[in-house]
Amino acid sequence: MKVVVQVKLVPDAVQAAAVSVTLGAVNDAANWVSGVAFERGVPREYELRRHTYAQLKERGLGAQAAQHVIKKVRDAYTALHANLRAGNLGRKGSRRRVRAASKPVAFRPGAAQPYDDRCLSWQYDARTVSIWTTSGRLKGVPFVCSPGALKVLREYRKGESDLIERDGVLYLVATCEVPEAEQYEPDGFIGVDLGIVNIATTSTGYQAAGRKLNRYRKRQLDLRQKLQKKGTKSAKRRLKQRSRKESRRARDINHCVSKTIVTEAERTSAGISLEELKGIRQRVRLRKPWGYLPAGGWGRVALHSWAFAQLGDFIVYKAKRAGVPLVFVDPAYTSQTCAECGHVDKRNRVDQGLFICRGCGVVAHADRNASRNIATRGETVRNAGRESRAPATP
DSSP, X not given: OEEEEEEEEOOOHHHHHHHHHHHHHXXXXXXXXXXXXXXXXXXXXXXXXXXXXXXXXXXXXXXXXXXXXXXXXXXXXXXXXXXXXXXXXXXXXXXXXXXXXXXOOOOOTTOOEEEOTTTXXXXXTXXXXXXXXXXEXXXXXXXXXXXXXXXHHHXXXXXXXXXXXXXXXXXXXXXXXXXXXXXXXXXXXXXXXXXXXXXXXXXXXXXXXXXXXXXXXXXXXXXXXXXXXXXXXXXXXXHHHHTTHHHHHHHHHHHHHHHHHHHHHHHTTOEEEEEOOTTHHHHSOOOSXXXXXXXXXXXXXXXXXXOHHHHHHHHHHHHHHHTOOEEEEOOTXXXXXXXXXXXXXXXXXXXXXXXXXXXXXXXXXXXXXXXHHHHHHHHHHHHHHSOOOSOOOO
């Protein structure tokens, strides 16, 4: 299982200048290679190397750095073409699609640059790295990270690391191959229902309410609009300072929620049944005002700004590391089906938080009822995927 560990570089002034200049140089070179690739119809990597490798060496790039620049450009075009085929950039003829396909792929000055073990070496005990730059090899560049991240780096780091610059700060993002724990035989499943009003609701009773985060998002949106409208230098400086603050808060909450769910499953020797995330934004509807979360413009912002996929990814990788069995189920009609009698009726879901079965009359929290249905479907999927233990027919 691949896990990425991010460490912060804390170089001195001379080292920081050399690394920043190097990052700008390789991304300038990547923009030039991208222009060559665009003019020649994006050839294969070997042919692109034949047209650009010598010139990259003349620009002062080392052999490995030049190879990584070419590969980075080719991978960027591969991703672009995959998005075009999948329709992620709009329909054929749309302005967004035409704009993306009609010009070379561009790289920011601080965009990530891959480093392999020939260009970068780690000294874990000293917490320093030795890194290639256009000014020569820099040794003893300090980095900082948590003790847990350092342990993962020391034991499992494998492959390339990416050097990036974000808001003037340099980071290394290392790839680690962490072995998956052996899965145990689950004693039942915990169903997880995802939403906006309640971030996650489990069939065991745990509920992560989204009220606080949604209010925080609303305050951040109002503040951004106010600063953008003001348009002064200080307002722009404040906008830059607050950039990504909201996403960091949401990421932290997703980590906490996913850790709680996986820990509970591990403690009770249960598996996790998670709903398929594909199409979740279409399934979550904004038909009526939600009290503090109106169905107007802010409701749409809340719907499309919540990181459903990130929460799902966190649950998946934490479950794999803990050895917790996990299955994905189709969530269709889970909010309309009674977990007690199985009666399906659209009218069973009275409102966002209330479920009243038209068949047996049971009253329950709507998200808790849906999570119980997801748990039941998880057991069904698990049993259907097991190998038959019946004796072979003679």
